[in-house]
Amino acid sequence: MAVFVLDKHKRPLMPCSEKRARLLLARGRAVVHKRYPFTIRLKDRVSGETQPLRLGIDPGSKTTGLALMREPDSQQRHMLCLFELVHRGLQIKKALQQRAAFRRRRRSANLRYRAPRFNNRTKPKGWLAPSLQHRVDTVTAWVKRLSRLAPVTAISQELVRFDTQKLENPEISGVEYQQGTLLGYEVREYLLEKWERECAYCGTGDTPLEIEHVVPRSRGGSNRVSNLTLSCHPCNAEKDSQTLTDFFATNKGLKKRLKANGHAADARLDRVQRQLKQPMRDASAVNATRWALFSALKTTDLPVAVSSGGHTKYNRQRLNIPKTHALDAACVGAFEKLHDWTVPTLTIKAMGRGSYQRTRLTKHGFPRGYLMRQKQVHGFQTGDMVRAIVPTGKKAGTYTGRVAVRKRGSFNIQRSAGTVSDISYKYCTLIQRSDGYGYYVTPFTNLTGGAGQAVA
Known part of the structure; x- marks a missing residue:
C-alpha cells in the first residue's frame, strides 16, 4: 500500500511507496503521524507538486x-x-429497538395515565433512520x-x-440502452443479488446460471425484471413452457435435485413465490x-x-x-x-465509541450486572490499537489488535484471526488511540477467502 505523506505544516503531499517511507524514517527526515492508515510527516519540507x-x-x-x-x-x-x-447499521437498529421496548414497558407500567403525544412529532424533510x-x-x-x-x-x-426504472421499463430512454455495451449487465447483476447467486428452483450454487422467465413467453410472460429469475441449465431446460406450480409438482428431476440439496418442494415453491414479490433489502x-x-x-x-x-x-x-x-x-x-x-x-x-450505559440488562430491562465506572485502566481504554509481546507461557507471541480493557489489568485483544484473552497490561504497547474503528490489513493473496492479519 502507498504511505500517506504530510509536509511540515500537515498539508497533504503525494503518497509514497513503503520503501521510500522507511528510508525517510530511518534518516530522521520524517516522523510517524498516524498508524491507520499509515501516515508520515516530513520535518524539512513545505508544500510540493501533486498529481490528480x-x-x-x-x-x-x-x-x-x-x-x-x-x-x-x-x-x-x-x-x-x-x-x-x-x-x-444493524447494531444501531437493534440497540434502538431494545431501547424502545424498555421505554414501552416503563411507560405502560408507571405512566398509564399519560395521554399519547406522538401525533405532534414530525420528521424533517430528507430524514433517514x-x-x-x-x-x-x-x-x-x-x-x-x-x-x-x-x-x-x-x-x-x-x-x-x-x-x-430502466429494468422495469426498458423503453424509457429508447432502444440505445438495450443495445449498448452494458446490455445484460444491469439485469444479470440485479438477479444475482436478489436470488443469492444460486438456482431459484433447486438451490444449486457454484454452477453457471441462466436467466429464466418465471411465466414463459409462450404463456404471455414479459421481459420485465419482475418476471425473471436465475436457474441452472437442467432446471431451465426441464421447465420449458410449464407454469411454476406444475413444474414443482410433476418434474422428477427437480425433486431429485431438491432432495440432494436438502430442500422440500413445497417450501421451495413458497420461497420462490415470496421472493418474486419482495424487493432486495440491501438494495433498498x-x-x-x-x-x-x-x-x-x-x-x-x-x-x-x-x-x-x-x-x-x-x-x-x-x-x-x-x-x-x-x-x-x-x-x-x-x-x-x-x-x-x-x-x-x-x-x-x-465499532462505535462506547456507551454511557454502565449496567447490563436482562431481556426484560432489569439490571443483571454493573460495569466499571472509569474508562481507562493503566493508561489503556477499550478501542485502543495495541501490540502485545508475551515472552513466555501458553500465549507466548506477538499480538496486534484492538484492546478491550478490564479493571483487574488482564485485557482481551481482538484480531481478525480471533480474540486473545487475558493478556496483562504489562505486555501491551499503545499504537493508536481509539477513534471508533478497528483496523486490519488483508493481503491480496488472501482476497479469495483467506483471513487478513492485523499489522502495525
Missing part, C-alpha cells in the same frame, strides 16, 4: 469500498490504496479524512446499484441513502462523477479483476486501464 488523485466509492448496505487512485489522464488509473469500510444515516455519515467522514491525508481532486461514486438500503450520500459528497467542493453498478461490473469483467468491495470502487466510472490493483486492502470496521 481520484477517490472511488462503491456504497453498500454492510460494507462500502473505497479506492484511492492516481489518474494521469481520463483513460488510465494507477492504484494507490484500497479500503473496505464495514458499517454497524439512524441506521441509514450512519452509513452516510461514516462514508462522508472517511472521504474528508482521506482528503486531509492526500491531495484528492475528484470523486467517483456508484450512485445506483441497479437502474430499476443503498437506494434510500444514495442521494443523501451524493449531496453530502457535493459539500466537499470536489467534482463528483456518478455511475451505475452495471457499468462497474462491466469494467471489472472487461479487465478480469476479482470481485471485492474495494476493487468495485476502483472500477466505478469510465476509463480504459487500471494498473497496480494487486495491493493489500485496509479493512476499517466501525
Whole structure:
C-alpha cells in the first residue's frame, strides 16, 4: 500500500511507496503521524507538486469500498490504496429497538395515565433512520479524512446499484440502452443479488446460471425484471413452457435435485413465490441513502462523477479483476486501464465509541450486572490499537489488535484471526488511540477467502 505523506505544516503531499517511507524514517527526515492508515510527516519540507488523485466509492448496505487512485489522464488509473469500510447499521437498529421496548414497558407500567403525544412529532424533510444515516455519515467522514491525508481532486461514486426504472421499463430512454455495451449487465447483476447467486428452483450454487422467465413467453410472460429469475441449465431446460406450480409438482428431476440439496418442494415453491414479490433489502438500503450520500459528497467542493453498478461490473469483467468491495470502487466510472490493483486492502470496521450505559440488562430491562465506572485502566481504554509481546507461557507471541480493557489489568485483544484473552497490561504497547474503528490489513493473496492479519 502507498504511505500517506504530510509536509511540515500537515498539508497533504503525494503518497509514497513503503520503501521510500522507511528510508525517510530511518534518516530522521520524517516522523510517524498516524498508524491507520499509515501516515508520515516530513520535518524539512513545505508544500510540493501533486498529481490528480481520484477517490472511488462503491456504497453498500454492510460494507462500502473505497479506492484511492492516481489518474494521469481520463483513460488510465494507477492504484494507490484500497479500503473496505464495514458499517454497524444493524447494531444501531437493534440497540434502538431494545431501547424502545424498555421505554414501552416503563411507560405502560408507571405512566398509564399519560395521554399519547406522538401525533405532534414530525420528521424533517430528507430524514433517514439512524441506521441509514450512519452509513452516510461514516462514508462522508472517511472521504474528508482521506482528503486531509492526500491531495484528492475528484470523486467517483456508484450512485445506483441497479437502474430499476430502466429494468422495469426498458423503453424509457429508447432502444440505445438495450443495445449498448452494458446490455445484460444491469439485469444479470440485479438477479444475482436478489436470488443469492444460486438456482431459484433447486438451490444449486457454484454452477453457471441462466436467466429464466418465471411465466414463459409462450404463456404471455414479459421481459420485465419482475418476471425473471436465475436457474441452472437442467432446471431451465426441464421447465420449458410449464407454469411454476406444475413444474414443482410433476418434474422428477427437480425433486431429485431438491432432495440432494436438502430442500422440500413445497417450501421451495413458497420461497420462490415470496421472493418474486419482495424487493432486495440491501438494495433498498443503498437506494434510500444514495442521494443523501451524493449531496453530502457535493459539500466537499470536489467534482463528483456518478455511475451505475452495471457499468462497474462491466469494467471489472472487461479487465478480469476479482470481485471485492474495494476493487468495485476502483472500477466505478469510465476509463480504459487500471494498473497496480494487486495491493493489500485496509479493512476499517466501525465499532462505535462506547456507551454511557454502565449496567447490563436482562431481556426484560432489569439490571443483571454493573460495569466499571472509569474508562481507562493503566493508561489503556477499550478501542485502543495495541501490540502485545508475551515472552513466555501458553500465549507466548506477538499480538496486534484492538484492546478491550478490564479493571483487574488482564485485557482481551481482538484480531481478525480471533480474540486473545487475558493478556496483562504489562505486555501491551499503545499504537493508536481509539477513534471508533478497528483496523486490519488483508493481503491480496488472501482476497479469495483467506483471513487478513492485523499489522502495525
